[in-house]
Amino acid sequence: MAPPYSSGSPSSSSYSSSSKYRQPYYSSSSDSTSLVEDLRAAIAHGIRWSWHFWNERGRHMALAALVSSARRLRQNLTYRRIFSFPHLLVAIWVVVLLWGERWVFHSKVExxxxxxxxxxxxxxxxxxxxxxxxxxxxxxxxxxxxxxxxxxxxxxxxxxxxxxxxxxxxxxxxxxxxxxxxxxxxxxxxxxxxxxxxxxxxWGPHPKGEQKYIKKWxxxxxxxxxxxxxxxxxxxxxxxxxxxxxxxxxxxxxxxxxxxxxxxxxxxxxxxxxxxxxxxxxxxxxxxxxxxxxxxxxxxxxxxxxxxxxxxxxxxxxxxxxxxxxxxxxxxxxxxxxxxxxxxxxxxxxxxxxELKHNHRIENLDRANFKDRPRPxxxxxxxxxxxxxxxxxxxxxxxxxxxxxxxxxxTKPPPGQTEPVxxxxxxxxxxxxxxxxxxxxxxxxxxxxxxxxxxxxxxxxxxxxxxxxxxxxxxxxxxxxxxxxxxxxxxxxxxxxxxxxxxxxxxxxxxxxxxxxxxxxxxxxxxxxxxQQLSTYLRYVGFGLFCIVLLTIRAFLVPMLKLQRFALEPELYGSGFILPVFKAKVEDYDEYGMPAGSPAGFSASRYKGGSGTRDRSGSLVGSGGVRSNGLAALARNASPKASGKRGHHHHNHSAKGSSLGAGKWGWGGAHSRGPKIEIFGDNEEDMYKYNGGKWKAASSSTRSSRSTVNVVVTELWTTVFRVAWMVLLFFGWLAYKG
Structure with missing residues (x-):
């Protein structure tokens, strides 16, 4: 069968193929034109896509970033934050850098x-x-x-x-x-x-170590x-x-x-x-x-x-x-x-x-006195x-x-000698x-x-x-x-x-x-x-290590003495989620129910809005202040101390719920030991562990140690980073100014 748009005769196909190579000039021109057109199309497509992205999400993202930056700036400009300990170290660093980069030169020459x-x-x-x-x-x-x-x-x-x-x-x-x-x-x-x-x-070529650089120079x-x-x-x-x-x-x-x-x-x-x-x-x-x-x-x-x-x-x-x-x-x-x-x-x-003055007079050459001239x-x-x-x-x-x-x-002279060696x-x-x-x-x-x-x-x-x-x-x-x-x-x-x-x-x-x-x-x-510039830099290093020690001590004292934290809390907004949160996802739990081994109190009303509220995006927020659109959020709102009887109140779907729950969600039953899950909420009653089908309250020592470590690490990193970038920025400005 002949290919489409062909007469079906071999001679025709052969002719068109050979004629293609007989006209390289026109073929080259056509290729160049197509490349230019493709480039123009790509640029136009890029411009349209950028404009579409800006209209759909770009301006919203820019506005959100601007609002977030303004909020962060407002939080950083509070009285307590401006006059905090890390900023005090920055102020001391400013004095140290001014001394090492400016004042020490004035003092030495003075x-x-x-x-x-x-x-x-x-x-x-x-x-x-x-x-x-x-x-x-x-x-x-x-x-x-x-x-x-x-x-x-x-x-x-x-x-x-x-x-x-x-x-x-x-x-x-x-x-x-x-x-x-x-x-x-x-x-x-x-x-x-x-x-x-x-x-x-x-007789004087470059040494071997410089020979490889001569051509480049x-x-x-x-x-x-x-x-x-x-x-x-x-x-x-x-x-x-x-x-x-x-x-x-x-x-x-x-x-x-x-x-x-x-x-x-x-x-x-x-x-x-x-x-x-x-x-x-x-x-x-x-x-x-x-x-x-x-x-x-x-x-x-x-x-x-x-x-x-x-x-x-x-x-x-x-x-x-x-x-x-x-x-x-x-x-x-x-x-x-x-x-x-x-x-x-x-x-x-x-x-x-x-300059010396010369006497100006007119004389005949044969009677000129050449000895009568200034001798500097x-x-x-x-x-x-x-x-x-x-x-x-x-x-x-x-x-x-x-x-x-x-x-x-x-060299020190030997004993009894006063003259240099x-x-x-x-x-x-x-x-x-x-x-x-x-x-x-x-x-x-x-x-x-x-x-x-x-x-x-x-x-x-x-x-x-x-x-x-x-x-x-x-x-x-x-x-x-x-x-x-x-x-x-x-x-x-x-x-x-x-x-x-x-x-x-x-x-x-x-x-x-x-x-x-x-x-x-x-x-x-x-x-x-x-x-001595090297000594100046060594002083910088020593003072920098001293500042790290001070900030480490402060980071440990923050949870111990309940001091004001320097690290700001992370911002959570409904519009900040990349993936959407749907009500149907929550209703899946109502359809399948919870397994028999789950903690009591997982009623439909609990996670359908009985004790929660919805934020601006329509997602459900539980009593602990955490979004209830996932399995961990449902488990957070459960009370392990309630009776097991309420756990089967799912419109006569307890058995089905148990089997489906064990199969779909991975909750272990009597013959299946489930994974270990630790849930830490904002309140004491929200802090539980799920271990192989049983809910147990997490120990207070575990919760306290983890919370303390998190606070110490967050405070140390935040304060060190704040001092470091502000000091380096000021040092860079001094270097730029000369």
């Missing part, structure tokens, strides 16, 4: 106020300077193996720590000048530049990402400085913030530095080699990470002049630069034009010079760093190097650096993350150097900090020290310690 430690002659007006080292903003290079939520949380916490510390530094201490000592970023050297060769040099983190990191640095450090400058107005017109000194995490180290990376850094932060006159002292910043390429082993085998030559040229004329900057500063202090710096005294370098100067291995080094305090390797900076780092400069570079700069009275460095104070050897002119602590909480040192420098060096109009000030120190330093 204790470092300039007047608390500096000692200058009466009437002195010192220049206040702060040195910030290694903020090293956390980025994908810091913890490359960490998953997304943990890594982002680490960034949020560390950024907030830096922001809060720095805001207090700027607002309370109001320094005149801030110098950053390098390592502004953690992975700045790893983010691909928009221009230039970014390939690793053949080059693909995801390029020039645009670095600019975002630059904006992030500005948001944390530059914006508060600018805001403070606007507040002070004309009182501090010469305030300076200088962040141009690069670190090895910003550029790399020595021969491994990529020139495009350094060009990008200097384009946004300024030149790493510079001279500044601040507080009548000359500060010389040197890009020592680039300078170290000249003394590396690769410099003898490869052309690295592009890396180290700019620093070498800077050091060749650094003394002239110093005099020029000092003269410029003195002219400014005298109220003159800072001639006859200008040299101010005390301070060297700023990211990498510390060389010192012999084991040179102790002093008692203020946190990670490894000095030397060498003390545990208290010293390790003289070592590795991929893209070197803990100290080479001895050759250190000696050359101090000699070419000249008159270096003090040096400050970073890189090590911990405090270290040493006095160098004679070949380094006995320069005193302080390695400044990292200001970040994520650099392996429990207590971050920054260094405060107070400078007082009065000069006359020609730059000579005023009478009585020769030979006296012109600067004083103080290490300002910041909060």
């Amino acid at each position: 204790s470092c106020n300039w007047s608390n430690w500096e000692s200058w002659p009466a009437g002195a007006d010192p220049h206040h300077l702060v040195l910030v080292a290694d903020p090293q903003l956390i980025d994908p290079h810091s913890y490359p193996g960490r998953p997304w939520p943990v890594n982002d949380l680490t960034v949020l916490v560390t950024d907030n720590y830096l922001r809060r510390s720095y805001n207090q530094l700027v607002s309370q201490l109001s320094p005149d000048t801030i110098f950053f000592l390098g390592d502004l970023f953690d992975g700045g050297r790893e983010w691909k530049t928009a221009h230039g060769d970014f390939r690793d040099p053949e 080059n693909r995801k983190y390029g020039e645009f990402y670095w600019l975002r990191e630059y904006a992030r640095f500005g948001n944390i450090f530059l914006d508060p400085w600018v805001a403070a400058s606007e507040r002070t107005g004309a009182e501090q017109k010469r305030r300076k913030l200088i962040a141009s000194l690069p670190g090895n995490h910003d550029l790399g180290f020595g021969a491994d530095i990529k020139i495009p990376v350094r060009d990008r850094f200097e384009a946004y932060f300024g030149e790493g080699n510079r001279v500044d006159v601040v507080g009548n002292h000359t500060f010389v910043s040197v890009d020592t990470v680039s300078m170290s390429a000249g003394s590396s082993e690769e410099a003898h085998r490869h052309n690295l002049q592009g890396v180290y030559k700019p620093t070498e040229h800077f050091l060749l004329d650094v003394k002239w630069r110093k005099r020029r900057m000092v003269e410029k500063e003195l002219r400014f202090q005298r109220g003159e034009v800072p 710096g001639e006859g200008v005294p040299d101010l005390p010079t301070i060297l700023l370098t990211h990498v510390p100067l060389y010192r012999p291995p084991g040179t102790p760093c002093g008692p203020m080094r946190e990670h490894w305090p000095p 030397v060498p003390d390797h545990r208290n010293a900076i390790s003289v070592s190097r590795g991929y893209q780092y070197q803990n100290v400069l080479s001895e050759t570079d250190s000696v050359m650096l101090v000699e070419k700069i000249g008159n270096v009275v003090h040096a400050f460095s970073g890189d090590d993350h911990d405090y270290c104070e040493v006095v160098h050897a004679e070949n380094q002119h006995n320069v005193r150097e302080i390695t400044v602590k990292s200001t970040s909480m994520a650099m392996g040192v429990p207590t971050p900090g920054f260094l405060m420098v107070s400078m007082y060096n009065p000069l006359d109009a020609n730059g000579n020290p005023l009478a009585g000030s020769d030979g006296k120190p012109t600067l004083q330093t103080h290490l300002c310690l910041l909060p």
